[in-house]
Amino acid sequence: MRVIAGSAKKTKLKTIEGMDTRPTTDRIKETLFNMISMYLADSSFLDLFSGSGAIGIEALSRGASFAVFVEQNQKAVCCVRDNLKATKLEKNAEVLTTDVLSALRCMEHSRKFDYVFMDPPYNQLLEKNVLEYLSTSDLLSEDALIIVEASLETDFSYVDSLGFSMIKEKEYKTNKHVFLERDTKEVSTC
Secondary structure, three states, X not given: OEOOOOOOOOOEXXXXXXXXXXXXXXXXXXXXXXXXXXXXXXXXXXXXXXXXXXXXXHHHHOOOOEEXXXXXXXXXXXXHHHHHHHHXXXXXXXXXXXXXXXXXXXXXXXXXXXXXXXXXXXXOOHHHHHHHHHOOOOOEEEEEEEEEEXXXXXXXXXXXXXXXXXXXXXXXXXXXXXXXXXXXXXXXXX
16 A cells, blocks of 8 residues: 655555554555545645554655544554654644544544545444544534445435435445535525
């Protein structure tokens, strides 16, 4: 696994051994960033369930001004820190060693994010819990984009009831990326 583009291009990244994390493949990561890279400059990026930190590091390498990495697995946190050091991007990053919902509560009223990426363990409804929290949170900038990596079977039919619109869904062989934004439609009173 490596950084695809930007200031840390071609830097090899560490991953942790075992099945506790599923690193996003370079090919899927490249496809994802080809879709969002034109808007990354000077953005703030939140990488939830960050594993090795590869997604947030790619965002920093491509021009995001700051990234927060949230991971509770201690081995993965060490991996994120090592990867930030190897890419020389640690000065623009913060690593929180805690569960995702605790991290979100901790950052409430002190941070705003332009991008939220999450790659939770599949089929445990963790993404739904995060989206429920974010639906009433002030952590999202006005035009924030939420990207969820999930299994192909994961149902997102509930997102409109939380005030989000699905703007895109990109399916791969074994998983998908779902792109969400806050619904800005005005409710008619007629």
